[in-house]
Amino acid sequence: MKDLENILKNIKNNILQPIYFFHGEEPYFMDVALKSLENDVLTEDEKTFNQTVVYGKDTTYAEVLALARQYPMMGGKQLIMVKEAQDMRLTEEEAEALLKYIDQPVAFSILVIAHKYKKVDSRKKFVKQLEKKSWLHYSEPVKDYQLSTWIQRKIHELGMKTAPNISHLLAEYLGNDLSRISNELNKLKLVMKEGQPLDGKLVELHIGISKDYNVFELQKALGTKDEEQAMRIAYYMGRNMKGHPLLLILGNLFNYFTNILLYHTLRGQPATVIASTMGVNPYFLKDYEQSANFYPMKHTTRVISILREMDMKSKGLGAYNVPDADLLVEMVYKILNVGKTKVKV
Structure with missing residues (x-):
């Protein structure tokens, strides 16, 4: 508003x-x-x-x-x-x-x-x-690309200091439920000592979001083809699928790789035009540029196909009955190996 x-x-x-x-x-x-x-x-x-x-x-x-x-x-x-x-x-x-x-x-x-x-x-x-x-x-919803900025402003209003990327972590995991975000920040304010910065440990302890093992970090590891970190996160999240719903992970990764594909089509245009068309904060363009180098357009298209395949399997369509934890590991493995010699999983 x-x-x-x-x-x-x-x-x-x-x-x-x-x-x-x-x-x-x-x-x-x-x-x-x-x-x-x-x-x-x-x-x-x-x-x-x-x-x-x-x-x-x-x-x-x-x-x-x-x-x-x-x-x-x-x-x-x-x-x-x-x-x-x-x-x-x-x-x-x-x-x-x-x-x-x-x-x-x-x-x-x-x-x-x-x-x-x-x-x-x-x-x-x-x-x-x-x-x-x-x-x-x-009363207009806060757009996804504006969410971390909105969270950072709320943190500032509460007089809290944060470690880097905390607002992005909260935005990624809490989504755009502003009431929940506000309630969680107020709870954190009550338990924090004066002058204490809001860091990943506090977020993990009081909200249950791990600063190292979450969809935001998985996205980052996949975007840079950090195989060891991506698989480590996949195995960790797989042990607690209730706290890391596969559909949420799929939705976030689908949006991310769709934006990488869009970045490929916009390459060469001014940064402001690219950011506006993609609906993202210009700050994140360097991440998309880096990921676009790891995933050429045809590989990005293949990743999106893999995500659709996993979405179908997770919903039990066809002859699939695979636990979500196994589907998560399979999905991460396949994405990391896009462009390599075809392997069976």
Whole structure:
């Protein structure tokens, strides 16, 4: 949510909008804004009488607008919060009523609507009117290539120092579940001593991610054809497939080698163009260049075929019934031997 900082700052300074309509695929930013509205708009005494929280599956837009028009007890302002609004149906009649309310919101109510996990239809009149008044706030997912930067910023906000590549490690293993990432970082903050840097040992101890044996390091070892390290990681991860799901590994490696293939087709163009087309941080282009030297285009294509083959086997398609740990070792071995004399596994 691009305007989240301004929203939070204005709430703290009691500069409030009559309507906040949050929508989008990323729930984390909405939760942060909702928490601020719940905590900072009314005093604890005022909340008892003038703060109402309802859920989409239990209410309607007509009921919500009726609540917003009720005069608050003991004067002042009232806060009406609608959570899980994506579960509400909106009839044509309610859409018209909502549009009228947006045009003339009541002065004593702050109406907050959280429409999670998807965007609202931008063609609707009330949506256009909300946008026109700057009361519509889109919560956009953080793109994969932006995730490590986002994590590093959160670490900085918490006043923590880190060892190199920790944000990349967390991004690789925790994915783009921002709520989980935020919770894990807050837990780490509580257990860390003042001035202690966040390193691989702490991450492994408190989150369960090994700094040496994870999909990020496997990808790195395969990308540089470090056979000894790649096989060591494969055997280690194979002993704990529950903590290292094969489908997660396959997905990450598929994305990685697809980007190597894309890099081959873009070679010779400016770095900014290559990074933008690939959707990666320019910082990582040197890694892709190095891997592209180890894997010519035809070899990269063969690796992608191997990954598809392993995906099929892992899902039990065909006459395959091989444990995931064995499939992982087989996959790594085959990738490392692409371009060499054909061998049977």
